[in-house]
Amino acid sequence: MEDNTGGKKINMKALAKALNLSTATISKALRDSYDISEQTKARVKEAANRLNYVANPHASSLRKHLSNTIAIVIPEIADSFFSQVINGIESIAGREKYHFLIYLTHDSYEREVSILNEFTSGRVDGVLISVASNTSDTAHISKLQQAGIPIVFFDRDCAQLPAASVTTDDFNSAYLATSHLVEQGCKKVSLITVQGYVSIFSSREEGYRKALLDKAVVTGSPDIVYCTNKYTDENITLIREHLVSARPDGLLLTVEHLATSAYLACYQMKLRIPQDIKIVCFTNQITAPVLDPPLTTILQPAYEMGQKAIGLLFEYLSHNYIKLEEEHFVLPSRLVMRESTKN
Amino acid sequence: MEDNTGGKKINMKALAKALNLSTATISKALRDSYDISEQTKARVKEAANRLNYVANPHASSLRKHLSNTIAIVIPEIADSFFSQVINGIESIAGREKYHFLIYLTHDSYEREVSILNEFTSGRVDGVLISVASNTSDTAHISKLQQAGIPIVFFDRDCAQLPAASVTTDDFNSAYLATSHLVEQGCKKVSLITVQGYVSIFSSREEGYRKALLDKAVVTGSPDIVYCTNKYTDENITLIREHLVSARPDGLLLTVEHLATSAYLACYQMKLRIPQDIKIVCFTNQITAPVLDPPLTTILQPAYEMGQKAIGLLFEYLSHNYIKLEEEHFVLPSRLVMRESTKN
DNA sequence: GTTATTTACTTAAACGTTTAAGTAAATAAA
């Protein structure tokens, strides 16, 4: 590592000496400064290329107060939603000179705090974050903003904070999905969700509640099961118990991994989907159409959300002065109807 | 950004002045150096904490020639395999002081080359990579090794290179899966795969071929369809055409996203799984047991591969001198039998 | 009581860039 005898660590000074120029000239030539002759630029670039010179990013960042690095902070990655978001981000940013640091909070507030606190150090130029579901105190986020680090929320935002956000219409989607279940004949729709302070869960819950209220004539009262936010057998048990005790004929699932758990719970209970119970899930899994039965989903614009979020950040960073805290985008989700809610 | 009037960018010098100490003392106190008194250490740490001081990582990295950053280079992220690998990596490294840069090659050799070339700059202390499927020339990798940057391959390695690798037993898994299909009664098993120089694909193909050879009495000759390595309608068409022209009664799918495509193709052709055609797929998707019908899978130890790969890198980086190029781990995959191959 | 050692610091150089300021030579303007 330190003494890599093989690789000759070529730096700017070495390059300068090789070309009999000053490091200043090298630096400017490589960045196409106007006050270097074309001839010299060509000479420098050729040599840099030939010797595999790549500028040390730590030195540059230190000097320029710019890291050309963005932090992506998400709860989990084993989820097609976040995977697609990252793809969206990368589709915009890959061609730029930016680098991406990825941090997983595992949906823990404490981890989120300690991760974000570190960002005041200049490690990153901006942050894209989908907050942990139990994040209610937002001091760590405000602190970062006060330190001048731009933040864009995506998917899960903190409504109370003045910060840019790119979300989808969770309330509406849940409302539509619940209505859809009722319209397909469900008399007793339960919500299977996870506990959290985060807007997406509360919005989805509210959308669900509102739909039931509006359809009060045909539906029972809200009935909600709170699962853990990871794929475990525990959730299957929770859902099964609920199926036994509450006997719902419709389920709205708010998280991707709950689809598998709910299906398995129904199989185990010998409940037929959609004859005995109808199911809708918020998910972007590509397998939805080949499930047994094909799953009606609320498909979120994950890729586009990633693109929009990084787009906002870049716009801010390139000093096209936008007021980040005033930027709020709500991209529409889409209800994709399949067999699991067939009448 | 530059003049963040609100946030007072506190650095070591400011902290030193506030405590009437030199920066050297601050630096050492924060790193628990033996030649600072306990009293002073406490004072420094308290102040650092109170003032939200976080050391500038660019300055540290520049001075120490260590970035505490690892690059993860993968083809795609919209894939539960790589998601799980990243989770595995993070499970080991999250508690350490390391940061992760993520790079997507989109399975393009050219992108891979340009990404890796940049790593000679000192940006990262090590690289975890799963190479692009069309990577055959490995000069870019050797170059990095010669520059002293440790590399660990996972999943997709370059067999011809002397470098650490953590893979799974692709040949064997494909062999077992193919044999399983034959044992379940298939007379004509086709391989649906993607083209690539990468060992996983060639190994899986060889395992498939070998199994057919060994079972020559009952099976037809190898029949292989090469799809594109992303989830597109084009692949569904390719598979359908193959179903028509070759009339296989068994399919071995080598990539996760092909499961959905193959199922849809069969549905469209009114082929019943497993009665008319049996299917096995290399996939870690959690929905496998709730597909129609439940899918027999080759489940790869993705999480464990991530853990092992980062473990090797850390072992090397902490100067427990291991010869990285001699470390080769093959973790077993598991054939999980379900309805899709039922007799 | 003098000398050696230890303790707890400080000084200053270094890491590899970038950039403001400076400069000599060439060209243009007067």
Add this chain to the structure above:
DNA sequence: TTTATTTACTTAAACGTTTAAGTAAATAAC
């Protein structure tokens, strides 16, 4: 021809750490 401007560089400081080397005071050894 003298002065002003432009061209194409160089010098040197700065970014914020870390660390080798130095040092004064306190303690220990003799």
